[in-house]
Amino acid sequence: MPVPLPAYLGPACPRCGVALDATLMVAGEQLCPACSKTFQATPFAPPPPRGPRVETMAEAGPAGAVACAQHPGNAAVANCTRCGVFMCSLCRIDIDQQELCPACFDRLSSEGVLSSTRNRIRDYRGIAVLSGVAGCLLWILGPLTGLLTLFLAYQAFKQRRMMNESGGMAPLIFAVLLGLIQITGGVFFLWALVST
Amino acid sequence: MSNPVRREYLGADPSLAERSRVYRTPEALEIDLVSYTEITRKRVFFDEIVLVTLHRARTIGATTWIFGALGAFTLLMAMAVLAGQERQVGNAMLATALALGAIALLASMVPTWTVTVFGRRTRARVRFTLREGKARRIYGEICRAASEAQREVARRIAAEQPAPPPLPLSPDEEPPPMPPSEPSGPLTP
Numbered sequence: 001m002p003v004p005l006p007a008y009l010g011p012a013c014p015r016c017g018v019a020l021d022a023t024l025m026v027a028g029e030q031l032c033p034a035c036s037k038t039f040q041a042t043p044f045a046p047p048p049p050r051g052p053r054v055e056t057m058a059e060a061g062p063a064g065a066v067a068c069a070q071h072p073g074n075a076a077v078a079n080c081t082r083c084g085v086f087m088c089s090l091c092r093i094d095i096d097q098q099e100l101c102p103a104c105f106d107r108l109s110s111e112g113v114l115s116s117t118r119n120r121i122r123d124y125r126g127i128a129v130l131s132g133v134a135g136c137l138l139w140i141l142g143p144l145t146g147l148l149t150l151f152l153a154y155q156a157f158k159q160r161r162m163m164n165e166s167g168g169m170a171p172l173i174f175a176v177l178l179g180l181i182q183i184t185g186g187v188f189f190l191w192a193l194v195s196t
Numbered sequence: 197m198s199n200p201v202r203r204e205y206l207g208a209d210p211s212l213a214e215r216s217r218v219y220r221t222p223e224a225l226e227i228d229l230v231s232y233t234e235i236t237r238k239r240v241f242f243d244e245i246v247l248v249t250l251h252r253a254r255t256i257g258a259t260t261w262i263f264g265a266l267g268a269f270t271l272l273m274a275m276a277v278l279a280g281q282e283r284q285v286g287n288a289m290l291a292t293a294l295a296l297g298a299i300a301l302l303a304s305m306v307p308t309w310t311v312t313v314f315g316r317r318t319r320a321r322v323r324f325t326l327r328e329g330k331a332r333r334i335y336g337e338i339c340r341a342a343s344e345a346q347r348e349v350a351r352r353i354a355a356e357q358p359a360p361p362p363l364p365l366s367p368d369e370e371p372p373p374m375p376p377s378e379p380s381g382p383l384t385p
Binding site for chain 1: 201202203204205206217219228230233234235236237238243244245246247248249250251253310312314316317318319321335339342343346349350353356
């Protein structure tokens with residue numbers, strides 16, 4: 001069972017972790033009152049979060065506004081990209097260049113289709129590096145573990161392209177090299193074993 | 197499948213307890229927390245950033261621990277071998293242990309530049325070993341992106357505010373009173 005991480009309590013000293021009031025800071029060099037060490041800081045005052053402004057209906061029908069499918073008193077402002085239902089500002093969810101109604105959002109999000117809502121992903125890059133390092137301890141199985149490492153590295157490359165990532169290639173190249181070394185070493189080891 | 201936004205790898209925050217990688221997207225910093233074979237993703241949105249900090253420190257990271265542990269293990273082995281008859285092997289192992297210890301010591305002395313971004317709900321941290329220039333560049337870029345995003349949100353909020361009611365006129369600007377209307381009598385043919 002994973003150990004829960006401590007709750008996030010807001011801005012703190014990056015060295016000792018003591019809570020700081022960012023509203024009292026000015027940009028520049030700061031001195032932590034707890035650990036008496038310095039750090040550079042830039043505070044911001046983000047605008048408060050706000051809800052959508054809902055337009056209410058004055059008149060329904062062809063001459064007036066169209067009602068929201070869920071809230072008859074609210075005027076519709078968009079159609080759902082997936083099912084086409086009329087939605088008011090309360091119902092509209094803008095995500096991944098789509099405008100979705102709550103029902104479609106729930107469905108797509110539970111199916112893992114919306115990339116923005118996925119927050120648990122298999123780490124193929126980490127598994128490829130682990131397989132590469134672990135395979136080095138089992139030279140006799142080199143061709144097998146090497147192929148497995150190359151396959152996992154290929155999956156990691158694919159995942160990287162799917163997520164539109166740039167940078168951070170070093171571990172993948174390391175895994176590919178380990179996979180190739182394992183295959184070469186394993187084949188050489190087996191050849192030496194057979195020839196003797 | 198929807199088209200994902202571009203993610204730029206900024207750096208990592210490796211430690212013995214957890215590993216995380218930080219990416220930058222147009223609207224947020226994405227933190228990939230690696231646990232075993234799975235990634236848990238969190239985001240610090242630029243329009244929710246409260247504080248960005250940069251500091252230099254010497255950290256005892258994974259490299260120090262790994263080389264230190266290997267050095268200690270080799271030292272124990274060397275002592276065991278030296279207690280026996282194999283002097284040459286023991287000396288070689290002792291030299292290896294000292295080299296591993298020296299690497300661990302060097303790794304613990306290398307300065308690390310850390311950029312920490314505190315948001316409303318979570319935080320992101322990136323460490324740069326020996327790369328002060330890159331750390332400063334990333335620090336500046338994050339500050340600029342946060343500033344732009346928050347200015348944009350403030351502008352949008354201001355545009356959505358309803359226009360204020362007209363101010364009451366001063367006595368000088370008040371229009372003259374209307375002339376009293378004549379009493380209307382019965383119409384005569």
